[in-house]
Amino acid sequence: xxxxxxxxxxxxxxxxxxxxxxxxxxxxxxxxxxxxxxxxxxxxxxxxxxxxxxxxxxxxxxxxxxxxxxxxxxxxxxxxxxxxxxxx
Numbered sequence: 001x002x003x004x005x006x007x008x009x010x011x012x013x014x015x016x017x018x019x020x021x022x023x024x025x026x027x028x029x030x031x032x033x034x035x036x037x038x039x040x041x042x043x044x045x046x047x048x049x050x051x052x053x054x055x056x057x058x059x060x061x062x063x064x065x066x067x068x069x070x071x072x073x074x075x076x077x078x079x080x081x082x083x084x085x086x087x088x
Contacts, residue, residue, distance in 0.1 A: 004030040052087040059086075 002010075004027050012019040019027075044051070059082075060066055066073040073079045 052083055055086050056083045
């Protein structure tokens with residue numbers, strides 16, 4: 001994953017110029033929002049199991065045929081694997 005600083009410098013370098021004032025303001029804004037992004041990531045991580053379960057339930061409710069024999073959710077083992085994959 002590339003940092004915002006690397007991205008800005010690389011883009012300016014590719015254009016044959018130094019980073020502009022707008023580029024530097026974008027970097028500053030990104031850094032100022034870092035705490036909010038970290039908080040959001042922590043909240044998402046804390047609720048990952050609930051989000052995964054809701055997503056899986058929604059899929060199995062919308063596509064009920066998935067629980068028929070021979071389909072992706074025809075046994076509890078396969079259902080658990082579906083939820084695991086959604087979590088990834």
